[in-house]
Amino acid sequence: MIETRNLTKKFSKLVAVDHISFNVKRGEIFGLLGPNGAGKTTTIRMLSTLTRPTEGTATVGDYDIVKDDNEVRKLIGLVSEKIIMYDRLTAKENLWFFGRLYDISKEVLNKRIDELLELVQLGNWKDIQVGTFSSGMRQRMNVIRALLNMPEVLLLDEPTLGLDPQSSVEVREFIKKINRENKTTIILTTHMMVEADMLCDRIGIIDHGKIAALDTPTNLKKLVSGADTTILELEIANLTTNMVSLIQSLKCVSSVSQDNSTHIKVHASGDDAFDTIIDAIRAEKGKIASVKNLEPTLEDVFLHITGHEVRDKADQKIPMRRHRRFMPVRRRVR
Ligand SMILES: Nc1ncnc2c1ncn2[C@@H]1O[C@H](COP(=O)(O)OP(=O)(O)OP(=O)(O)O)[C@@H](O)[C@H]1O
Ligand SMILES: [Mg+2]
Structure with a gap:
């Protein structure tokens, strides 16, 4: 048409x-x-x-x-x-x-x-x-x-x-x-x-x-998950800026964003990314209260493709986070 x-x-x-x-x-x-x-x-x-x-x-x-x-x-x-x-x-x-x-x-x-x-x-x-x-x-x-x-x-x-x-x-x-x-x-x-x-x-x-x-939206999201990306949302009771920097410095980690004083979102890649991140937090005596494995959103796709986020005034009116669908925890912290 x-x-x-x-x-x-x-x-x-x-x-x-x-x-x-x-x-x-x-x-x-x-x-x-x-x-x-x-x-x-x-x-x-x-x-x-x-x-x-x-x-x-x-x-x-x-x-x-x-x-x-x-x-x-x-x-x-x-x-x-x-x-x-x-x-x-x-x-x-x-x-x-x-x-x-x-x-x-x-x-x-x-x-x-x-x-x-x-x-x-x-x-x-x-x-x-x-x-x-x-x-x-x-x-x-x-x-x-x-x-x-x-x-x-x-x-x-x-x-x-x-x-x-x-x-x-x-x-x-x-x-x-x-x-x-x-x-x-x-x-x-x-x-x-x-x-x-x-x-x-x-x-x-x-x-x-x-x-x-x-x-299609589904295929676009596969670009991220197919690219062997792990997206974790972690709640760490005693989160410190040091811990955030440490996670950021891990080789498998591509980005860390902090939502509030205890929550961070980590984008990482590679088979053992999950274990590497958890081990690093444990080594710093981080108290992990919860871990969620997130399904990629279109926002992740945008970041993956363009290397930057879509952000502006109107986005702040309707925060994306509120709409994000969380996947059940697939992997447990041992
Ligand atoms: N008539 C114009 N004269 C000069 N520059 C223009 C004109 N119209 C648009 N632009 C520029 O072209 C670019 C694309 O603008 P456009 O309005 O198409 O973007 P958009 O994707 O619709 O953005 P928004 O989300 O803000 O509506 C911008 O850099 C804008 O400043
Ligand atoms: Mg426009």
């Missing part, structure tokens, strides 16, 4: 999007996952014909984004980072205003607006001014606005940015529903690992304008 070939955007010397190539199948939810400034919005802007590529090509439903931009626009719905909505108009008036920009009969539009408002549980709010809506409600309005022309392709740029956890869940469930019920092909950008993991059939990890890896 979507194909990009060496798609590139330069802003004078800065290469914002650097020769990216990927395909999105019909009916698929494809995620572009990357940190601030990675080139996600620029990619979406090129695909939605809002800005022209400097180099390379892309097609949406076999239409070229430059030569056939009018045809492309008929196929797509765009949810941009910024919510454009008139506060003094009601929910229905807003959708009516934007809907009239398309070639849709008044009768059909009227019916569609009612259906879409019901779909996102805003039916009872249709005659209320949007200015009184919560951010979650506004974002749901923002998404259905992009659905007024029943697009075959939906481009979502950070659809849950700035939403509280509850509203994020609502918007994500809604995205799944549109995909399932209408077979809509979706590209979504996010810097939230949980979101990419939950929603996407496949993910392209984008960093500094380049696609660093592209696969």
Whole structure:
């Protein structure tokens, strides 16, 4: 449904999007996952014909984004980072205003607006001014606005940015529903690992304008576990900075992060990494209260592939740790 070939955007010397190539199948939810400034919005802007590529090509439903931009626009719905909505108009008036920009009969539009408002549980709010809506409600309005022309392709740029956890869940469930019920092909950008993991059939990890890896979430995680990586979360009752430095200095250890005064997370590799770490802590008279062998998260994948973490303000709003699934302890400390 979507194909990009060496798609590139330069802003004078800065290469914002650097020769990216990927395909999105019909009916698929494809995620572009990357940190601030990675080139996600620029990619979406090129695909939605809002800005022209400097180099390379892309097609949406076999239409070229430059030569056939009018045809492309008929196929797509765009949810941009910024919510454009008139506060003094009601929910229905807003959708009516934007809907009239398309070639849709008044009768059909009227019916569609009612259906879409019901779909996102805003039916009872249709005659209320949007200015009184919560951010979650506004974002749901923002998404259905992009659905007024029943697009075959939906481009979502950070659809849950700035939403509280509850509203994020609502918007994500809604995205799944549109995909399932209408077979809509979706590209979504996010810097939230949980979101990419939950929603996407496949993910392209984008960093500094380049696609660093592209696969299903499961296969991406195998990149880490397949690379013989052990991720341990240790609770050490008498943890000291010395002990942390010592663990850090072990040959098998690639990184140590400290969560609080007693908890550390250790990335290590090699068959005997587990025993080496435990022995080292024991030798320092460390009192190990618990050890968990963690399943790699997409955050680990990102670190593994790019050598740095995805971190920014919005991440801090919804800490990744809270969403992390812990695996039962597989190996016991002898
Ligand atoms: N119109 C522009 N003029 C100059 N530089 C730009 C322009 N738009 C984007 N950039 C730069 O291109 C790079 C990629 O920006 P882009 O907005 O695509 O990143 P992003 O992945 O969407 O980031 P974020 O997570 O912050 O939204 C950044 O370095 C940005 O400063
Ligand atoms: Mg962006």
